[in-house]
Amino acid sequence: MLNQAPNTEPIDSRGYWTLTWTLLLGLACSLGFAQESEPNGDSQTPVPSANGVPGAYGAAQQSLSWMTNSLQQMAKKLDSISAKLDPNASEEEINREVKRAMREAFADFLPAASINNLGKEPTDPPASSATDSLAEVDSTWPGNQSPIWDPKTPSWVKDRVVDNEVVRVAIESSVESSAQECIVAMDQQMVDLVQKVLDQYVLTHTQASQIEQLTPEFLTTQLVKADTQYELVLDRPSGTYHQLWRLVHIGPDQIQQIHRWERESVTAKRVQWVGQGALGALAILASASGLTGLLAKRSRNRKEFS
Structure with a gap:
């Protein structure tokens, strides 16, 4: 565990290059299997590319370009993790960050048809579902x-x-x-x-x-x-x-x-509603009665003056 033997230096260089070469070999094998498994009805004759370069050579160039970009991105992410890594972090936390960096790097630079969900089991949910x-x-x-x-x-x-x-x-x-x-x-x-x-x-x-x-x-x-x-x-x-x-x-x-x-609560609420409705009705009746009396008084006063 790292918290038992603190180390403020970045990830060990030998382990770093071991991880890099392991990723390179795994990526090459995955690309090879992916290209072999792709259906091709005209596979008996090589198909030249638009610029005259044979299809196999162009595919190899594209694969090497993908690997180069992915490894560069991986190196940047590992350097970023190494710089921000807590010296007292546990081994589990370190492994978690490295796996996350691997997934992000390959997802950004590899075509989905070549490698699908690299580093994940088919039945595993995405990391965003952890909550x-x-x-x-x-x-x-x-x-x-x-x-x-x-x-x-x-x-x-x-x-x-x-x-x-x-x-x-x-x-x-x-x-x-x-x-x-x-x-x-x-x-x-x-x-x-x-x-x-x-x-x-x-x-x-x-x-x-x-x-x-x-x-x-x-x-x-x-x-x-x-x-x-x-x-x-x-x-x-x-x-x-x-x-x-x-x-x-x-x-x-x-x-x-x-x-x-539940019955008592519902009954109490209904009684409360009925009581509030009755009070509201009484208030309306009182207002109407007062208004009627006021109008009658004004009518009598007008008759007296006339």
């Missing part, structure tokens, strides 16, 4: 065969139960770079997540945030099971990510209690 839910990242996979689950994943995380008697739904925190950040995020998001579960599966006439009895303490202590917690760890090319899962369990008695609170 999304990991379940959404792998939503294209069928059910329990999703690659984000391991054999130790509890069944309550993967399977939800929703009926008139019980509601069992797992809630997940946002995706973070460490387990401690997941705990903090879950503590901040838990109330909103439980309210969403109630709005979607239990309540029908109002929202959980509108019911006074559904306090944050009740939501987090009575509806979230304290002994159910699962930490999901997922390795991606851009780094390792963590997500925390907890179980919302609402039993029959709690469902009946919440429905009763």
Whole structure:
């Protein structure tokens, strides 16, 4: 780890040139395979280019030009990373920055037909999806065969139960770079997540945030099971990510209690609306009565003067 042996110098030159030659060889092999795999119905006869140069020679020149530009860009990015690198940075952070520089360099200078998603597995999501839910990242996979689950994943995380008697739904925190950040995020998001579960599966006439009895303490202590917690760890090319899962369990008695609170809340709001409407009607009647009396008084005064 770098934090155990600080070093303020840039990346070691021998390692730098080893990485450069490795990238060069990998790039050459990839370009060779890509050119061989391209369909060509007239491959029996070489096709000369517009300026008379044979097609193979022109393709080689183009490939070398691509490699030169890519390696130059790679060198610039590695130099930039080396200059900005924290001497106390961890090995994981360094690897993450180097992989990011590799992807950016090849994406900028290599044609998409030659090398597609270099350095990535076909099933890996783009790095920009790191802040999304990991379940959404792998939503294209069928059910329990999703690659984000391991054999130790509890069944309550993967399977939800929703009926008139019980509601069992797992809630997940946002995706973070460490387990401690997941705990903090879950503590901040838990109330909103439980309210969403109630709005979607239990309540029908109002929202959980509108019911006074559904306090944050009740939501987090009575509806979230304290002994159910699962930490999901997922390795991606851009780094390792963590997500925390907890179980919302609402039993029959709690469902009946919440429905009763819902009816009371809706009734109270309707009574309040009726009361406000009655007061408004009385105010209108009083204004109309006063206006009628004023007009009648003026009419009598006119008759007396006439």
